[in-house]
Amino acid sequence: MTVKTVKVDVHHLTRVEGHGNIVVDVQKGELKQCELQIVETPRFFEAMLRGRPYGDSSTITSRICGICAVGHATTSLRATETALGIEPTQQTVLLRKLNFYGEILDSHILHAYMLIAPDFLGVGSVIPLAKSAPDVVLRALRMKKLSGDLCAAICGRHTHPIAMTVGGFTHFPTTEELYSLRARLEAMLTDVTATVELYQTLPIPDFERDTEYIALRKDSEYSFIDGTIASTDGGTWPVSQYRDVTNEYLVPHSSAKHAANQRQSYMVGALARFNVNHDKLHPQARAAADAMGLKPGCTNPYMNTVAQVVEIAHATYDSITLIDKLLERGIQWEEPVAPARLSGEGTGACEVPRGILFHNYVIEEGYVVGANCIIPTGQNLANIEADMRALVPQILDRSREDITLALEMLVRAYDPCISCSTHMLNVAFE
Amino acid sequence: MAKPKIAFFEFTSCEGCQLTVVDSLQDHPELLDAVEIVQFREAMSEKGEDYQIAFIEGSCSRPGDEAKLNEIREKADLVIALGACAHLGGVNAIRNRMPLEDVRKYVYGDKAEWYATYPARPISAVIPIDAVIPGCPIDRNEFIRAVTYLLQGRLPYIPDNPVCIECKLKGNVCVYHRGMTCLGPITLAGCDAICPTYGEGCDGCRGLISAPNIPALRTVLAEHGMNETDIEAKMTVFLTYQRMELEAADHDS
Ligand code: SF4
Numbered sequence A: 001m002t003v004k005t006v007k008v009d010v011h012h013l014t015r016v017e018g019h020g021n022i023v024v025d026v027q028k029g030e031l032k033q034c035e036l037q038i039v040e041t042p043r044f045f046e047a048m049l050r051g052r053p054y055g056d057s058s059t060i061t062s063r064i065c066g067i068c069a070v071g072h073a074t075t076s077l078r079a080t081e082t083a084l085g086i087e088p089t090q091q092t093v094l095l096r097k098l099n100f101y102g103e104i105l106d107s108h109i110l111h112a113y114m115l116i117a118p119d120f121l122g123v124g125s126v127i128p129l130a131k132s133a134p135d136v137v138l139r140a141l142r143m144k145k146l147s148g149d150l151c152a153a154i155c156g157r158h159t160h161p162i163a164m165t166v167g168g169f170t171h172f173p174t175t176e177e178l179y180s181l182r183a184r185l186e187a188m189l190t191d192v193t194a195t196v197e198l199y200q201t202l203p204i205p206d207f208e209r210d211t212e213y214i215a216l217r218k219d220s221e222y223s224f225i226d227g228t229i230a231s232t233d234g235g236t237w238p239v240s241q242y243r244d245v246t247n248e249y250l251v252p253h254s255s256a257k258h259a260a261n262q263r264q265s266y267m268v269g270a271l272a273r274f275n276v277n278h279d280k281l282h283p284q285a286r287a288a289a290d291a292m293g294l295k296p297g298c299t300n301p302y303m304n305t306v307a308q309v310v311e312i313a314h315a316t317y318d319s320i321t322l323i324d325k326l327l328e329r330g331i332q333w334e335e336p337v338a339p340a341r342l343s344g345e346g347t348g349a350c351e352v353p354r355g356i357l358f359h360n361y362v363i364e365e366g367y368v369v370g371a372n373c374i375i376p377t378g379q380n381l382a383n384i385e386a387d388m389r390a391l392v393p394q395i396l397d398r399s400r401e402d403i404t405l406a407l408e409m410l411v412r413a414y415d416p417c418i419s420c421s422t423h424m425l426n427v428a429f430e
Numbered sequence B: 001m002a003k004p005k006i007a008f009f010e011f012t013s014c015e016g017c018q019l020t021v022v023d024s025l026q027d028h029p030e031l032l033d034a035v036e037i038v039q040f041r042e043a044m045s046e047k048g049e050d051y052q053i054a055f056i057e058g059s060c061s062r063p064g065d066e067a068k069l070n071e072i073r074e075k076a077d078l079v080i081a082l083g084a085c086a087h088l089g090g091v092n093a094i095r096n097r098m099p100l101e102d103v104r105k106y107v108y109g110d111k112a113e114w115y116a117t118y119p120a121r122p123i124s125a126v127i128p129i130d131a132v133i134p135g136c137p138i139d140r141n142e143f144i145r146a147v148t149y150l151l152q153g154r155l156p157y158i159p160d161n162p163v164c165i166e167c168k169l170k171g172n173v174c175v176y177h178r179g180m181t182c183l184g185p186i187t188l189a190g191c192d193a194i195c196p197t198y199g200e201g202c203d204g205c206r207g208l209i210s211a212p213n214i215p216a217l218r219t220v221l222a223e224h225g226m227n228e229t230d231i232e233a234k235m236t237v238f239l240t241y242q243r244m245e246l247e248a249a250d251h252d253s
């Protein structure tokens, strides 16, 4: 039995997007305080949209987050299109999906290689790795460049997309660009395999805590854009009822709102998607999961990064399939589909890299009168704190440095995107 | 020669400019050898407090940011604003035209007083800066060019041309001919007119040229079917702060 007094205070956790502090206070073996404080400046995007023409929403909301810029833009367009009765064409659906994969790949590669791997390899960043393991770094850069180029061919640039618009696109990739991307994706498959092999060797910490996992689900595919909200605790909800699932509430130590559904907290993100939808994965992605020991029903949050590696495999293989479909159809220069009406309410939902994202707009006569965005990291905050509360008593016998590292790694595993959700970490020991 | 020490900082931003830095550097590993990055929270745990060049992303939007900005100014020989948020207030300044209390209440309800904030400003409104890399996000090539200039011991500079010049050089069909609108005539070039190239009108993310003829452009926008609300919306995606300053100086119409 450890009777210990430990204070962890990690001010501005590094290698996460945005600003957060981890504060843990254990007095004589009793956990007094355990918080992930979000100290990011409030950003007020919802209020900024009010009174603007509906076409501005995706341009402005993509600026919520540089990593999930395509995700925010896509979700925003789906909300507007639902509100205004716009049905995108088949080509738009295919191009958006391919574009989305570019972002999923970009973000997961950044997280798995640049943000997570250094913890396991005992370095502070990816920069020393360039000397000690240049092949690993070069592989990461090569994969990341291809993901960026995928987005650039479709929407101009990943941060921030240009050619994505309500009802379709304002620019189209050429057949040559698609052929060249296809060839590079084929060549990337060996890098995907090497990534899976790397993650087979990394010692992912053992820690289990059962929770509710929530993700979008579709019968037809492993869903990233649209679908029905589904929970591992049972139950499905149409995206228009997102508020019944997220139940947002405010806490003083965070400028990001917290969320709870059927339990005290729930988890969204790659692990949640895997737990909800693993039957829809590409066979090669399922094989990757098997190889890394990830099974559906996994309750170890540290495995979220492994689930991201599974999605790297899925997105790469499925991108090739999508390009084949586009090439077979031939790219048509299409005008964006015009709105059927200029007033209405609509909700868009997408599985952005860090989990389910909702945008909801009320539009009157072409102008936004109400907007609400619910961001994945915000939905995860209560769950991260519940994990921290469960983890700290299990590791109190360790040194203060090791406790801090375990907590930092836990928070990083969620890949928190804190600048999104405001709309970090400080760990102290005595 | 000792390698210059470089640090990156962010205030209210989406971190997209720093991501663009990461993307630019992956194509130019030689620059990573020529400098020493001592602080880059997004990408590394190490934190060095000794630096000569500070790149600052993001707007100043709460009282607590000012002390940190002053500290950076004291430590760094050169302070460079990275991207529209730092350069212009960026999209963060959209809310500057709205009553602040309304904005906070809309997002945080009766808990609004828990979260400190005030109107968003470019960092040059708080501390003197030495140069700007404009854009939302910054342009990769321009960033590389700017770092090369700095390594040569000179400050990056941007020619005072409108986006239209680059757009014409690209051979684009003007988006006005496709029934769309564009702020290219009053916006500072340097992005290779990327938005018109991808079929969208310019939103002015790089800021105004030195003598923008805003009244003339408003007339053009009105002739293309935009009402006052639409014109204001178009001119306030990125230009809210600059235009409020111009209005205060009584140059705007
Ligand atoms: S200027 Fe644009 S890309 Fe850069 S940080 Fe600000 S919002 Fe993000």
Ligand code: SF4
Pocket: B163, B164, B165, B167, B168, B172, B173, B174, B175, B176, B182, B183, B184, B185, B193, B196, B201, B202
């Ligand atoms: S599209 Fe815009 S930038 Fe290009 S020429 Fe026309 S007005 Fe100028």
Ligand code: SF4
Pocket: B135, B136, B163, B187, B188, B191, B192, B193, B194, B195, B196, B201, B202, B203, B204, B205, B206, B207
């Ligand atoms: S075209 Fe306009 S909005 Fe687009 S990057 Fe250039 S300055 Fe910014």
